Amino acid sequence: MKLEEVEAEDNVSTVVQFVLLGFSELPNLQGFLSWLFSIIYMVVLIGNSLIVIITRLDPALHKPMYFFPANFFILEICYVSVTLPRILFSLRTQDRSISPLSCATQLCFFLVLGTAESFLLALMSYDRFVAICKPLHYPLVMNPKKCHQLAAGAWLGGMPVQVGQTWQIFSLHFCHSNQINHFFCDIPPILKLACGDTSVHEVSVYVVVILVGAVPFMLILVSYSKIIGTILRLPTAQGRTTAFSTCSSHLLVVVLFFGSASITYFRPTSSHSAGTDKLLSLFYTIVTPMFNPVIYSLRNQDVVAALRRLWLQT
Template identity: 70%
Template sequence: MEHTQIRAKLNASTVTQFILLRFYEIPNLQGFLFGMFLIIYLIILIGNSFITVITRIDPALQKPMYFFLANFSTLEVCYVSVTLPRILFNIATQGRHISVLSCGMPTYFYLMLGVTECFLLAVMSYDRYVAICNPLPYPLVMNPTKWTQLAAGSWLGGIPVQIVQTCQIFSLHFCNSNQIEHFFCDLLPILKLACGDTSMHELAVYLVAILFAVVPFIMRNASYSKIIATILRLPTATGQTKAFSTCSSHLLVVFLFFGSASVTYSRLKSTHFPGTDKDFSLFYTIVTPMFNSLIYSFRNNDVIGALRKLLCRKQWQHVCSKV
């Protein structure tokens, strides 16, 4: 028995580097992929930075809804910066190797920011619920102190759990291979390389996904069910249209993010398909943050109005006349 255990430990090679395989199977498209990802990254940076700045400087946007939107836009920049620069670097240099530490640190921040996004989207739905369903006490309930507390809780809520989970996953022995069938270090592809029985770690990933993704998603659905019921009871079509317009952008963002993320993290290693998971991960990691800034910019009249006021300053009069 002891001999078998010792032999198993010897066979479990100490992996010091991983190899990222995604995108290298199409060598003829490396230049196209680099240009496409660079353009997407610039769109995300410029679009979300614009929303953050304009919600800070425009007095008309000093409201809870836009305070949370500024936090969300900042989060999107941080979220995509964990993965995209590394992807661009790897494509440019054709470097596929990544150390365990360089793999583990981005994984932690990626997971932590993902939890923050789940919480922040829930907070934004709560804000819309109070504003539409309880408009009279809204200024008292959503005061500046409450804004700050909810935002801080969203940013800090996932830190301890993700520290523990990331350390547990990367402390495993990896003997199956050191090749990750993905474009970044994600938990499920990493677990696939681990030696022995990883069912408890898979279960932990599953439970964390339920706690930080599925439960907030259900809470958001409950909030918006009440919001929709309240809107439908409004006496005028104009009031209904205005109320729906304040929620439609947020609802679209919620379903874009959770529709892909929940599918990936609600499945265990034994039931997931690498190709499908990579497609879903690419969508909610890169594509969704790009759409979010466009959705919130072009589907929000207050943001468009703030843009017009910014352009209508004296030095931009010639632009303003054409807007």
């Protein structure tokens, strides 16, 4: 595809249109990938929507411990919809061009929703901490008004920072190439196209990742260290098993999301490899949201019971 560039005032060519290379290195698998990602998208939409519908319809699930997961599954639908429709469009039409404005919009939504996911995972661990470690205070601390305020903060809290970071990145001049070696507009491959030294921008990315990723992750670790200590002091084995079962699914999701995302964003830009970045990004942007409903439903007896009741009513 022809590069679209214009000459800047300082005689440095500036990119006016990007090309998302995506999976162009696999020309013989374009049809298969289109079919595969279509199925994955349907599974994500149906699976996450089903859990949200169940938590709304079943009175037994009208509790704070299911309020935050319901928000989380709505978020997963939005999160996947930022990237997958664009992937499917490129695979089916072979049109990989994307304007800087569209690229910036996609990156901004991706970062804002990723930040919201990080905050929601931290809120879910806090909810479990209060429920297990301070059960007598749970109805007071996690009242409906407080839950709605916390959820709103998770959804909107990262917006100013991530909008500012997106503006900062796209205020750079891009002159090396217009080809983004990725399947969506992400920070590491975009910085590779920037002119000059981008070390200051890399540092700012690390700072933001620490604020919106590492800090919530540390809060999750602190919460679970206290939760595990409390569970181990429970007098009966059945009580310990029940408590662990309510936390294990959340812990697995935390490990999958934070593990793959931290490897992507904490490495220096110079050490990034396109193949590794794509694989890791596929994992936390598509694969994990696809399996999250299964992880939560199969590990939670209340959700399984609600699914059975819904099945019997249909």
